[in-house]
Amino acid sequence: MSEKLFVSAQEVAERAGVSRSAVSRTFTPGASVSTETRRKVLEAAEALGYHVNELARGLMRNESGIVCLIVSDVATPYRSALLRELTLLLQNAGKVAMLINTDRSDGSVDRALRQAIRYRADASIMLSGMPDKSIAQLCLRSGQRLVLINRDDEQPGPLRINLDDDEAAGRVVTAFVRAGCRKLAFANSEAGTPSLMARERGFVAAANALGIKVSVERHGWTGYEAGKVLAQRMLTRTERPDAVFCATDLLACGFMDAARHQFSMSVPDQLCIAGFDDIEQASWSSYDLTTFAQPVSAIASKAVEWLSQPQPQPQNDDTICAQSIRLHAELVWRGSIRGG
Amino acid sequence: MSEKLFVSAQEVAERAGVSRSAVSRTFTPGASVSTETRRKVLEAAEALGYHVNELARGLMRNESGIVCLIVSDVATPYRSALLRELTLLLQNAGKVAMLINTDRSDGSVDRALRQAIRYRADASIMLSGMPDKSIAQLCLRSGQRLVLINRDDEQPGPLRINLDDDEAAGRVVTAFVRAGCRKLAFANSEAGTPSLMARERGFVAAANALGIKVSVERHGWTGYEAGKVLAQRMLTRTERPDAVFCATDLLACGFMDAARHQFSMSVPDQLCIAGFDDIEQASWSSYDLTTFAQPVSAIASKAVEWLSQPQPQPQNDDTICAQSIRLHAELVWRGSIRGG
DNA sequence: TTGTACGCGTTATCAC
DNA sequence: GTGATAACGCGTACAA
Numbered sequence: 001m002s003e004k005l006f007v008s009a010q011e012v013a014e015r016a017g018v019s020r021s022a023v024s025r026t027f028t029p030g031a032s033v034s035t036e037t038r039r040k041v042l043e044a045a046e047a048l049g050y051h052v053n054e055l056a057r058g059l060m061r062n063e064s065g066i067v068c069l070i071v072s073d074v075a076t077p078y079r080s081a082l083l084r085e086l087t088l089l090l091q092n093a094g095k096v097a098m099l100i101n102t103d104r105s106d107g108s109v110d111r112a113l114r115q116a117i118r119y120r121a122d123a124s125i126m127l128s129g130m131p132d133k134s135i136a137q138l139c140l141r142s143g144q145r146l147v148l149i150n151r152d153d154e155q156p157g158p159l160r161i162n163l164d165d166d167e168a169a170g171r172v173v174t175a176f177v178r179a180g181c182r183k184l185a186f187a188n189s190e191a192g193t194p195s196l197m198a199r200e201r202g203f204v205a206a207a208n209a210l211g212i213k214v215s216v217e218r219h220g221w222t223g224y225e226a227g228k229v230l231a232q233r234m235l236t237r238t239e240r241p242d243a244v245f246c247a248t249d250l251l252a253c254g255f256m257d258a259a260r261h262q263f264s265m266s267v268p269d270q271l272c273i274a275g276f277d278d279i280e281q282a283s284w285s286s287y288d289l290t291t292f293a294q295p296v297s298a299i300a301s302k303a304v305e306w307l308s309q310p311q312p313q314p315q316n317d318d319t320i321c322a323q324s325i326r327l328h329a330e331l332v333w334r335g336s337i338r339g340g
Numbered sequence: 341m342s343e344k345l346f347v348s349a350q351e352v353a354e355r356a357g358v359s360r361s362a363v364s365r366t367f368t369p370g371a372s373v374s375t376e377t378r379r380k381v382l383e384a385a386e387a388l389g390y391h392v393n394e395l396a397r398g399l400m401r402n403e404s405g406i407v408c409l410i411v412s413d414v415a416t417p418y419r420s421a422l423l424r425e426l427t428l429l430l431q432n433a434g435k436v437a438m439l440i441n442t443d444r445s446d447g448s449v450d451r452a453l454r455q456a457i458r459y460r461a462d463a464s465i466m467l468s469g470m471p472d473k474s475i476a477q478l479c480l481r482s483g484q485r486l487v488l489i490n491r492d493d494e495q496p497g498p499l500r501i502n503l504d505d506d507e508a509a510g511r512v513v514t515a516f517v518r519a520g521c522r523k524l525a526f527a528n529s530e531a532g533t534p535s536l537m538a539r540e541r542g543f544v545a546a547a548n549a550l551g552i553k554v555s556v557e558r559h560g561w562t563g564y565e566a567g568k569v570l571a572q573r574m575l576t577r578t579e580r581p582d583a584v585f586c587a588t589d590l591l592a593c594g595f596m597d598a599a600r601h602q603f604s605m606s607v608p609d610q611l612c613i614a615g616f617d618d619i620e621q622a623s624w625s626s627y628d629l630t631t632f633a634q635p636v637s638a639i640a641s642k643a644v645e646w647l648s649q650p651q652p653q654p655q656n657d658d659t660i661c662a663q664s665i666r667l668h669a670e671l672v673w674r675g676s677i678r679g680g
Numbered sequence: 681t682t683g684t685a686c687g688c689g690t691t692a693t694c695a696c
Numbered sequence: 697g698t699g700a701t702a703a704c705g706c707g708t709a710c711a712a
Contacts, residue, residue, distance in 0.1 A: 005402065005483035006460065008705055019683045024707060031707095034681060049478050051457045055395045055404060056705035059688050062345065064395060069439070074427065075620075080420035087414065087441040096455060099409070099439040101427040115436060117391045120346065138389050143345035224624060257625040280415075284564060285597040286626040348689055359699045364691060374697060396689035399704050 007048045016044035027052050058120060062143075067095045067307065068116035070109060072102040072128040076223075076250070077279035078294060082127060082149070085300035093308050095122070102129050110135045117142055123307050126151060147303045150195045159306050160324045161299055165195050165276075166202030168292050168329045172245045172274045173206040175290070175331075179272050179338040181243035185215045187230040187255055188247045189222040196222070196247045199276060203245050215241060222247065227254020228262075235263045242271060243337075249275035249282045249291055256287060256336070273336045276329070288335040295327050302327070347388045356384035367392050398460060402483075407435045407647065408456035410449060412442045412468040416563075416590070417619035418634060422467060422489070425640035433648050435462070442469050450475045457482055463647050466491060487643045490535045499646050500664045501639055505535050505616075506542030508632050508669045512585045512614045513546040515630070515671075519612050519678040521583035525555045527570040527595055528587045529562040536562070536587045539616060543585050555581060562587065567594020568602075575603045582611060583677075589615035589622045589631055596627060596676070613676045616669070628675040635667050642667070 013020040018037055025031035026041040033041075044050075058064035067090055073079055087097045098121060100112040109129035116124045117138070123145035130152055131139075139146050140158065147159045176184055186203050188196060200216065207214045217234055220226030227246060231254065234241060246252035252275030259265040259273075267273055275282060278293035302325055349363040356363070358377055365371035366381040373381075384390075398404035407430055413419055427437045438461060440452040449469035456464045457478065463485035470492055471479075479486050480498065487499045516524055526543050528536060540556060547554045557574055560566030567586060571594065574581060586592035592615030599605040599613075607613055615622060618633035642665055 006457075006705090010705080020706085021683065021708080022681090024705095025682090028707075032681065037681080049481065051454065051482075053399070053460060053705055054458045055398045055460055056688090057707075058395045059393070059399065059690090059705085060707045062688085066438075073424075075417070075420040075424040077415070077417075080415040080423075083420075083439075084413075084415040084441065087439050091441060096459065097439045098406075099423075099427050099437045101424065101431060114391065117346075118394045119436065120393060120395055141389065142391075224620070253624065253626075261625045280564070281621060284593065285601045286593075346689090350689080360689090361691085361699060362697090364689095365698090368691075372697065377697080393689050396704085397691070399689080399706090400691040402704080 006053070007050045008053075009050070012041060012044045012048055012050045015048060016040040062120075063122055064120045065095055066098050066119055066121040068098045068100060068112070068119070068121040068124040070100050070102060070112045070116070070124055070126045070128065072104070072108075074099075074101060077281060078249070078277045078296075079127060081279070082294070082296045082299065085296050086125065086303065089300050089304040093304050095304075095307070107132075113139060117144065123147065125149065125303055145307055147306065149299055149303065150193075152194045158322050159303065160322065161302055162324070162326050163195065163294070163329045164326055165198035165329070166205075168276070168331070169199045169202030169245065170206035171331055173203060173210065173212075175274070175337055176243040176245075176272055177210065177212075179243070179268070181272055182212060183215075183239065183241045183243070184212055185217070185234055185241035185244040186247070187227065187234070187244055187251055188216065188218045189220055189226055189251065190218045191221050199245075199247050222251055224250050224254040224257075227251035227256075228258040229254075231255040231258035232262070235259060235265070240271075243273070244271065245274045247276060249277040249279045249289060251275070252289055252291070252336075253281060253287055256289070268336050268338045272338060275336075278332050282332075283334070290334045290337045291332055292329040293332050294329065298327055346393070347390045348393075349390070352381060352384045352388055352390045355388060356380040402460075403462055404460045405435050406438050406459055406461040408438045408440060408452070408459070408461040408464040410440050410442060410452045410456070410464055410466045410468065412444070412448075414439075414441060417621060418589070418617045418636075419467060421619070422634070422636050422639065425636050426465065426643065429640050429644040433644050435644075435647070447472075453479060457484065463487065465489065465643055485647055487646065489639060489643065490533075492534045498662050499643070500662070501642055502664070502666050503535065503634070503669045504666055505538035505669070506545075508616075508671070509539045509542030509585065510546035511671055513543060513550065513552075515614070515677055516583040516585075516612055517550060517552070519583070519608070521612050522552060523555075523579065523581045523583070524552055525557070525574055525581035525584040526587070527567065527574070527584055527591055528556065528558045529560055529566055529591065530558045531561050539585075539587050562591055564590050564594040564597075567591035567596075568598040569594075571595040571598035572602070575599060575605070580611075583613070584611065585614045587616060589617040589619045589629060591615070592629055592631065592676075593621060593627055596629070608676050608678045612678060618672050622672075623674070630674045630677045631672055632669040633672050634669065638667055 009023040013023045025033045026038050090097050102108040110132050113135045125147040127149050149161045188200050204214045219229050265271050275289050275291040278291045282289040282291045353360045353363045365373045366378050430437050442448040450472050453475045465487040467489050489501050524547050544554045559569050605611050615629050615631035618631045622629040622631045
């Protein structure tokens with residue numbers, strides 16, 4: 001049953017008539033081998049179908065080449081776009097991506113992180129969820145790097161990449177007011193992640209500064225259906241808003257569809273809408289949504305870049321050399337706000 | 341610089357006052373350990389922050405627990421949905437997913453497959469591309485399982501999962517004719533993958549059988565923009581089609597948007613449209629697209645199920661015990677065809 | 681430049 | 697049930 005399946009460096013060495021270390025050196029970038037030996041080894045390897053065993057290599061080097069991507073809702077447009085960029089750049093950097101799907105259940109992210117540790121991942125990149133503090137500490141203590149994207153400022157990850165959510169939200173208020181809107185609304189999800197809440201706070205604050213009150217509604221998670229529900233709630237009131245900022249493009253699409261097809265409202269004439277993320281669908285002509293672009297490729301390259309450079313410090317147990325990057329979310333003007 | 345980072349079973353054994361084997365057995369599901377020993381080991385492991393090293397374990401067992409997902413266009417709705425299901429089921433089966441992104445470039449999938457071999461993946465699941473026959477053979481010879489989803493019938497993979505594309509396409513013809521349409525069209529991409537071509541063939545054949553000619557157009561890859569371009573081509577003709585079957589939902593969305601917003605056509609009154617995949621956007625009320633559902637969860641569970649059961653045969657070099665599964669694509673009736 | 685010898689962390693085998 | 701020992705495939709210090 002269990003015949004030898006993979007061919008080892010030993011066999012290559014025998015066939016090539018050299019020592020096993022010669023084989024090892026041939027496949028190690030920095031090593032010194034004579035041209036003749038290398039040729040013989042390569043020939044034998046090709047003939048036998050030899051491939052380096054990264055598991056064994058990782059065991060020796062204490063460096064697996066594996067980077068763990070921890071994410072929930074992979075099928076969501078923004079998440080999958082970020083995933084695409086990350087995997088692409090990781091591959092170019094000679095790393096390989098391990099994908100772990102989390103859900104809302106308790107301990108889901110912790111399990112993911114533990115999985116990453118068991119496979120001795122060089123790093124973990126979290127696109128969702130917040131790890132238990134102790135687990136995160138364990139990662140760091142184990143020499144594993146941690147990158148948190150659009151997560152928290154409080155989290156203990158060494159590299160944190162965030163957006164200027166609050167400031168961006170302020171710019172929507174200006175746009176709405178310039179379009180002649182006065183009855184502003186904010187449609188949010190109940191997820192309550194830091195970036196979503198920052199958008200809400202920024203929007204409300206900027207409006208209040210202009211003496212405008214904002215009606216805020218929260219429902220469900222950040223998806224299309226939740227947007228519809230939010231619209232049903234906010235548009236059945238006697239006092240309808242004339243402009244709504246949705247915390248997410250998916251919410252905005254749902255909101256817009258409900259406004260048009262269930263309430264026969266015209267966008268942007270009777271209702272201005274703005275979203276956040278700039279998912280592909282936002283540019284589809286049925287929506288033509290004004291929104292803020294997540295700088296996905298910038299996020300991904302910052303993350304991978306940071307992972308590629310060598311560990312700056314040995315890291316004391318208590319003093320984690322944290323680094324925080326704040327990226328700009330550009331406003332993409334389209335047709336869902338009047339007077340672009 | 342390189343202080344000991346991870347804690348090993350050896351250290352746990354010392355602290356617990358038992359042998360290394362006892363530690364190993366504690367973390368091996370099927371092994372027999374006394375309750376007392378297990379308790380001591382678990383306690384020591386917890387205190388030290390011990391985690392099994394899957395790299396070393398994989399090295400011993402000749403089984404890494406890694407399953408390679410080879411895919412291009414990850415950010416596409418259908419692909420990401422399939423990816424979600426697969427990663428979820430793999431995790432439940434105790435496996436872990438390694439994601440490799442391929443592009444259209446030559447040798448991209450081959451590199452991916454080689455990567456899978458280097459990490460001693462137990463299996464590779466291909467959602468895109470077709471591997472070079474020699475590489476595929478190498479995988480199989482190395483004891484690696486291979487699953488091809490919506491790929492080819494000619495490929496050498498042991499498990500091939502396909503849909504009844506041709507038959508499904510025939511059912512659209514019936515629906516179109518029943519809606520009173522007589523000028524049928526098929527909008528395809530230039531990608532030319534087997535499933536896309538099967539849909540085209542099935543549609544044309546079924547229409548011809550009823551004495552109806554079909555105008556076929558192909559452009560770009562299977563995306564929203566390509567759908568728009570196809571609409572521009574087909575709707576500027578003197579003889580406009582009154583029903584179009586798009587090889588993909590993304591194409592259909594683009595086609596519909598162009599028809600409505602650039603040609604002021606009403607769907608489904610002047611133009612019936614059908615798609616394929618049943619991506620989430622197909623159900624959004626702006627599109628409300630009649631389409632065929634990819635049975636993503638069935639596909640994923642078939643694949644994972646097959647991987648979970650033990651290798652049925654030792655596999656001779658020439659006789660590969662291939663298995664082919666043909667799944668049904670259900671028609672999802674929505675508003676883009678008259679008279680549902 | 682090349683070969684020898686050892687160690688990485690784990691599991692399987694076999695005595696006890 | 698438990699503990700010693702061999703083996704997995706590889707990198708590398710060291711001596712030649």
